[in-house]
Amino acid sequence: MTPPEQPAPARSSADVALRALxxxxxxxxxxxxxxxxxxxxxxxxxxxxPAVLTLGGAALDMLTAAALFLAAGAVGGWGVxxxxxxxxxxxxxxxxxxxxxxxxxxxxxxxxxxxxxxxxFQPLLLWGILAALLxxxxxxxxxxxxxxxxxxxxxxxxxxxxxxxxxxxxxxLVLALIYGLAPPTHWDSLTYHLVAPTRYLRAGRIAxxxxxxxxxxxxxxxxxxxxxxxxxxxxSAAAPVHFGIGLLALMGLIGVARRHAGRWAGxxxxxxxxxxxxxxxxxxxxYVDLAALLYGALALIAVTAWSESLAVRWxxxxxxxxxxxxGVKYNAGALxxxxxxxxxxxxxxxxxxxGVIMAGVALIVFAPxxxxxxxxxxxxxxxxALGGLEWDAGRTAAFTxxxxxxxxxxxxxxxxxxxxxxxxxxxxxVDGYGFTLGMWLLTSFAALPxxxxxxxxxxRALARAALIFIGALxxxxxxxxxxxxxxxxxx
Numbered sequence: 444m445t446p447p448e449q450p451a452p453a454r455s456s457a458d459v460a461l462r463a464l465x466x467x468x469x470x471x472x473x474x475x476x477x478x479x480x481x482x483x484x485x486x487x488x489x490x491x492x493p494a495v496l497t498l499g500g501a502a503l504d505m506l507t508a509a510a511l512f513l514a515a516g517a518v519g520g521w522g523v524x525x526x527x528x529x530x531x532x533x534x535x536x537x538x539x540x541x542x543x544x545x546x547x548x549x550x551x552x553x554x555x556x557x558x559x560x561x562x563x564f565q566p567l568l569l570w571g572i573l574a575a576l577l578x579x580x581x582x583x584x585x586x587x588x589x590x591x592x593x594x595x596x597x598x599x600x601x602x603x604x605x606x607x608x609x610x611x612x613x614x615x616l617v618l619a620l621i622y623g624l625a626p627p628t629h630w631d632s633l634t635y636h637l638v639a640p641t642r643y644l645r646a647g648r649i650a651x652x653x654x655x656x657x658x659x660x661x662x663x664x665x666x667x668x669x670x671x672x673x674x675x676x677x678x679s680a681a682a683p684v685h686f687g688i689g690l691l692a693l694m695g696l697i698g699v700a701r702r703h704a705g706r707w708a709g710x711x712x713x714x715x716x717x718x719x720x721x722x723x724x725x726x727x728x729x730y731v732d733l734a735a736l737l738y739g740a741l742a743l744i745a746v747t748a749w750s751e752s753l754a755v756r757w758x759x760x761x762x763x764x765x766x767x768x769x770g771v772k773y774n775a776g777a778l779x780x781x782x783x784x785x786x787x788x789x790x791x792x793x794x795x796x797x798g799v800i801m802a803g804v805a806l807i808v809f810a811p812x813x814x815x816x817x818x819x820x821x822x823x824x825x826x827x828a829l830g831g832l833e834w835d836a837g838r839t840a841a842f843t844x845x846x847x848x849x850x851x852x853x854x855x856x857x858x859x860x861x862x863x864x865x866x867x868x869x870x871x872x873v874d875g876y877g878f879t880l881g882m883w884l885l886t887s888f889a890a891l892p893x894x895x896x897x898x899x900x901x902x903r904a905l906a907r908a909a910l911i912f913i914g915a916l917x918x919x920x921x922x923x924x925x926x927x928x929x930x931x932x933x934x
Contacts, residue, residue, distance in 0.1 A: 508684045534744065640668045661772065684729075689737070692736040742761065785912070
């Protein structure tokens with residue numbers, strides 16, 4: 444006769460957790476010992492394993508970028524405080540962090556430029572400026588750091604969709620950061636984005652370099668790279684700075700969508716942005732394009748905040764954003780046209796007053812780059828319109844690729860459907876749009892006419908501002924690409 448089965452002994456949760464922990468650490472010890480025996484590298488007495496050097500260098504690059512962003516947050520926070528912007532708009536924490544840090548980054552680029560033009564482009568002076576700013580604005584730096592801590596503490600998901608979005612975005616950003624910590628390999632990085640800071644730091648000044656005409660452009664982001672590269676002489680420190688700029692842009696766009704259309708819309712906006720292969724890839728490159736994205740996000744935030752308060756100080760911020768964007772790359776200055784169109788359509792009777800203020804501030808902010816271009820290259824917007832140092836017809840053709848323009852290719856039929864054409868025909872590293880957008884990044888707006896009647900007033904306010912931006916930038920894109928193959932490029 445089979446004896447009856449005895450019930451399993453009761454297990455407390457503490458007992459289960461302890462046993463699981465012991466098993467986990469036991470497996471970990473076995474893994475460490477196994478890989479110690481099968482390691483792919485040798486450890487000689489007195490030597491440092493390559494893996495340690497690699498991980499240590501990556502950590503150093505991230506700390507360098509973090510210090511730069513801390514100083515930028517303090518400077519931008521001080522500027523927002525001086526303009527008393529917080530009393531005029533109820534922005535989300537995501538938006539304030541993006542706005543303060545984005546403005547601060549642009550502000551840090553300008554003293555680096557001025558030091559370079561007077562022959563004092565030295566790492567000790569650059570980081571001396573950052574140290575002095577952090578000392579003077581230490582209260583703002585602490586508040587900025589606390590804002591990040593509060594933001595991380597507020598990342599609580601309320602649905603399966605939010606959980607999926609958070610995990611997916613986190614995984615994609617981690618992969619991009621790993622990509623960015625690798626040695627730079629991309630053409631633009633190695634041709635001029637990293638050449639500028641390394642040459643300037645080596646010479647101790649910003650001078651004309653006619654052999655690489657790209658160095659005649661405005662270079663706000665390259666100035667930030669100069670801080671990062673100059674700290675320890677590591678060019679690999681530049682890509683983490685670009686990653687951080689992209690993270691701010693992502694935060695700003697998620698924040699403005701969330702403020703107007705709710706949490707679900709904010710997370711969806713983030714997913715759509717990173718569903719674009721090339722946009723995601725930019726997070727791992729030492730380029731400047733994510734700075735244009737950041738100032739685009741800040742422009743949208745500023746326009747929506749102004750439309751709610753009609754405070755003139757937001758017009759001042761819009762001008763500053765337009766000037767900083769043009770300091771990243773000239774065509775990003777088109778954000779000024781987009782913001783101007785939104786202001787004109789909202790308050791047409793005060794269009795002249797607002798236009799003068801916005802344009803005046805934008806010109807003041809961009810003026811150092813115009814002076815640099817004029818002094819070194821003979822053209823405030825070198826090499827456009829006025830030519831300049833050693834510029835000729837051959838360089839014009841090599842730079843603009845007229846045969847690949849809308850008119851040169853017979854692609855005029857793309858212009859009326861430009862966002863859709865770029866989505867369908869855009870491919871990475873292929874002449875033309877040169878960018879794999881993903882399916883939804885530039886096409887989602889087409890659903891708005893079908894959904895307009897169901898949108899809430901706050902949702903309509905954001906949609907209206909976004910549509911004005913799309914229209915203005917669409918027109919600028921078409922004009923830029925009409926006779927220039929470079930102007931077609933989505934990036």
